[in-house]
Amino acid sequence: MQTCPFLCLFGLTFSVLAYSAAAEDVNRDWPQWRGPDASGVAEGSEPPTKWSESENIKWKIEVPGVGSSTPIILGDRVYVSTAVKIDRVADAKAATEDKPAEAAPVEVAQAEQSDRGSGRRGGGRGRGGFGGGPAPTNFYDFIVLAYDRATGKEVWRTSLTQQVPHEAGHNTNTFASSSPVTDGERLYMSFGSRGVFCLDLNGKQLWDVHLGQMSTRAQFGEGSSPAIHDGTLVVPWDHEGDSFIVALDAKTGDEKWRQSRDEQTTWSTPLITEYDGRTQVITNGSNRVRNYDLATGELIWECGGQAGNPIPTPVRFEDNVIVMTGYRGYAIYSIPLSAKGDITDSDIVTWIEDDAAPYVPSPVLYNGQLYFVKSNNGILVSRNAKTGDLVIDETRLPDVSSVYASPVAAAGHIYLTGRDGTTLVFKHGKTFDVIATNKLDDEIDASAAIVGNEIFLRGKNHLYCIAK
Numbered sequence: 381m382q383t384c385p386f387l388c389l390f391g392l393t394f395s396v397l398a399y400s401a402a403a404e405d406v407n408r409d410w411p412q413w414r415g416p417d418a419s420g421v422a423e424g425s426e427p428p429t430k431w432s433e434s435e436n437i438k439w440k441i442e443v444p445g446v447g448s449s450t451p452i453i454l455g456d457r458v459y460v461s462t463a464v465k466i467d468r469v470a471d472a473k474a475a476t477e478d479k480p481a482e483a484a485p486v487e488v489a490q491a492e493q494s495d496r497g498s499g500r501r502g503g504g505r506g507r508g509g510f511g512g513g514p515a516p517t518n519f520y521d522f523i524v525l526a527y528d529r530a531t532g533k534e535v536w537r538t539s540l541t542q543q544v545p546h547e548a549g550h551n552t553n554t555f556a557s558s559s560p561v562t563d564g565e566r567l568y569m570s571f572g573s574r575g576v577f578c579l580d581l582n583g584k585q586l587w588d589v590h591l592g593q594m595s596t597r598a599q600f601g602e603g604s605s606p607a608i609h610d611g612t613l614v615v616p617w618d619h620e621g622d623s624f625i626v627a628l629d630a631k632t633g634d635e636k637w638r639q640s641r642d643e644q645t646t647w648s649t650p651l652i653t654e655y656d657g658r659t660q661v662i663t664n665g666s667n668r669v670r671n672y673d674l675a676t677g678e679l680i681w682e683c684g685g686q687a688g689n690p691i692p693t694p695v696r697f698e699d700n701v702i703v704m705t706g707y708r709g710y711a712i713y714s715i716p717l718s719a720k721g722d723i724t725d726s727d728i729v730t731w732i733e734d735d736a737a738p739y740v741p742s743p744v745l746y747n748g749q750l751y752f753v754k755s756n757n758g759i760l761v762s763r764n765a766k767t768g769d770l771v772i773d774e775t776r777l778p779d780v781s782s783v784y785a786s787p788v789a790a791a792g793h794i795y796l797t798g799r800d801g802t803t804l805v806f807k808h809g810k811t812f813d814v815i816a817t818n819k820l821d822d823e824i825d826a827s828a829a830i831v832g833n834e835i836f837l838r839g840k841n842h843l844y845c846i847a848k
Contacts, residue, residue, distance in 0.1 A: 410829040410836075413450035413559040413605065414786065418651055419695055420744035422790040422830035429793060429805045430816045431835075431846045438834065438847040439532035445523065447556030448784070448825040449605075451836050451843060454562050457535065457581070458527040458836060460843060461569055463555035468519040470544040513548040513599075520545060520555055522571045526583060529834075532845060536583040543574050546593060549601025552784070552825070557603035563630060568613055572602035576615055578633060587633035591626065594619040597645035597689070607661070609652040612636060612674055614661055618646035625650070625663060627677060637677035643667055644688075651694040651701065655717040662701050664690040668724075669703050669715065684724035685732070687711045692742040692752075692786075697765040700730050702745070706737035706755050714768060731768035736761045741827075746789040746808055751796075753783045758798060760812060775812050780804055784825040797824050801839060820844065 414420050428436045445464030452459050519542050526535040545555050560569045566586065567579045573593045578586045594602055596619050607614045613628045623641040628634065641663075648664040652674060659674035666688050671680040687709035694703045700714045714730040715723070723729060736754040743752035749771060750763045758780040762772035780798035787796040789808065793815070797803040801820040807813040822839030829836040835846040 408831075409455065410451075410453040410831050411564070412452060412561045412607075413649075413827050413829070414693060414695075414742060415788070415829070417696075418653075418693065419746070420742065420786055420788045420827075421746050422788065425790040425830050426833050427790055427795075427830050427835045428833075428846055428848050431818045431820075433821055436846055436848055438845040440842050440844050441527065441532040441534075442841060443525070443838065443843050445521070445556065446554045446840070447838070448554045449556050449559040449838070450827045451829055451838050452560050452562060453529060453829055453831045453836065454564065454581070456529045458529050458532075458843070458845075459560045459562070459567060460525045460527070460838065461556045461558065461560055461571075462523050462525065463571075464521040464523060465516075466519050466521050466542065468542070470517050470519065513551070515548055516545050519543060522556070522574050524560060524567065524569050524577075524579060524583070527843070529831075529845070532843070538579060538583040538585060540569065540571065540577045540579075540585060540588070541574050545601075546573065547596060547599040547601055549596075549599065553601040553603065555601070557601070558605040561606060561608050563608050563611075566630065568606055568608060568630070570604070570606045570615060572604075576606065576613075576628070576633070578613075578630070589628060589633045589635075591615065591617055592621075594645075595621050600645065603647040603691075605649045607650045607652045609659060609674060614650050614652065614674070616646065616648070616650055616663060618643040618665065620645055625661070625672065625677075627674070639672060639677045639679070641665065641670070647689070647691045649693045651696065653696050653701070653717070655699065660717060662694045662703070664692070664694055664703050664705065666690055666705075669694075669713065671701075671717075671719070681715075681719040682722050682724070683713065683715055683719075683729065685711055685713060687737075689739070691740050692738050695743060695745045695750075697745060697748070702743070702750065702765065704737045704743060704752065706739040710734050710737035710754075712737050712763070712768070714765075733763065733768050736774060740784045742786040744787040744789050744794065746794065749808065751787055751789075751794050753777075753787075753796075756783055757781070758783060760796070771810050772812055777804060778814065779817050779819075786827040788828045788830055790830050795828055795830075795835070797828060797837070799823055799825055803828075803837075 445462035447462040449461045525537045570576045576589045604616045623643045626638045627636040643665045651662045661672040668682045670682045687705040689707035692704045712733040738752045739755045758777040760775045782799045785797040803818045805816040824839045826838040837844045
């Protein structure tokens with residue numbers, strides 16, 4: 381989680397032009413953690429609805445290191461990011477000098493009281509959780525791996541950098557929470573404070589850019605993923621220091637524009653979308669939702685009203701963008717892409733709801749219906765994307781208590797995975813109708829990817845390809 385202090389999820393947004401045969405694959409594959417149109421939907425796919433460790437598993441492989449990023453798929457390759465702890469230890473004096481100031485104790489104590497995750501994450505730092513623990517002293521190897529989609533065999537791995545993370549992170553976060561993204565010609569990977577990297581599809585590093593060192597809220601760690609469109613890579617950089625958003629030339633890494641942002645730490649990934657001949661970059665935030673012109677960085681519109689710790693990625697429905705936050709309050713706003721200027725508290729906003737919204741997971745938008753959980757809990761809510769009207773009121777999910785992974789959809793079904801590895805499959809519609817409960821022997825915080833008739837699930841230790 382894509383994906384945040386808790387991984388994820390949080391995500392990636394992606395639009396693409398068909399540059400080549402490989403680029404055309406982007407439109408039918410899974411080039412980012414929320415799929416081709418950033419809605420979480422796999423059109424034309426018919427994956428299994430039932431599986432277990434002994435049923436409908438095409439392959440299962442062990443992935444080195446730790447990570448909660450979602451795999452992306454292009455053609456016959458599956459790409460995964462990870463961080464591998466190595467034996468090399470930092471010089472004690474240098475580590476002390478480089479360590480940022482500790483988060484305020486009250487901020488740590490207040491953090492994420494509603495979450496009671498069940499598994500050990502981020503190197504095994506206990507249950508539930510807070511950030512702000514001792515910074516690591518070991519180096520980590522920050523890696524992108526490519527696997528053969530048909531067999532799960534490793535094709536290549538590229539070590540991009542070896543560094544000591546300067547913050548411990550939330551104990552459910554990992555140092556590889558950001559997912560790769562592809563435009564069909566190259567791969568792009570942000571390891572945040574460790575750097576932003578570009579690789580070719582054979583794993584050769586082409587360029588890298590270092591934007592500084594983040595100081596995240598309560599030392600929860602990092603998690604936003606970059607977004608790519610038409611030769612421009614957009615990287616969000618919201619933290620407790622000087623926040624900004626920057627656009628890089630996808631071929632060279634050269635900076636195109638940069639805009640400062642009055643925001644605290646944000647783990648949401650931008651949505652890039654075209655409207656009325658203009659390409660827009662929509663970013664969530666605690667203070668404001670903002671919309672920038674991709675070509676120039678000009679602020680098109682902004683809207684206040686969100687809650688704290690923004691993680692869910694914006695999603696487009698018709699000519700509106702829907703944004704959500706669910707930490708210490710709930711906010712769902714549907715905002716027209718035609719807006720201009722500051723529209724806070726104006727009647728331009730299409731609809732607003734504030735009774736339930738997700739914290740870590742992003743929603744899935746399927747056939748005009750939004751599906752999401754309340755906070756990180758196993759409570760499902762569904763709304764009409766056009767009107768905001770309630771379709772399915774708060775409903776307790778059987779066998780799922782805590783959720784970080786964002787739900788996905790295909791072939792008339794919604795797939796929702798809990799942190800203990802249980803995936804509920806239920807029918808799309810106005811009622812909650814579970815057709816299968818599937819359990820794997822791994823903890824799962826990364827969002828699923830669906831391509832063709834296959835589902836790819838990345839657990840704490842393993843990567844699964846699920847197929848009939």
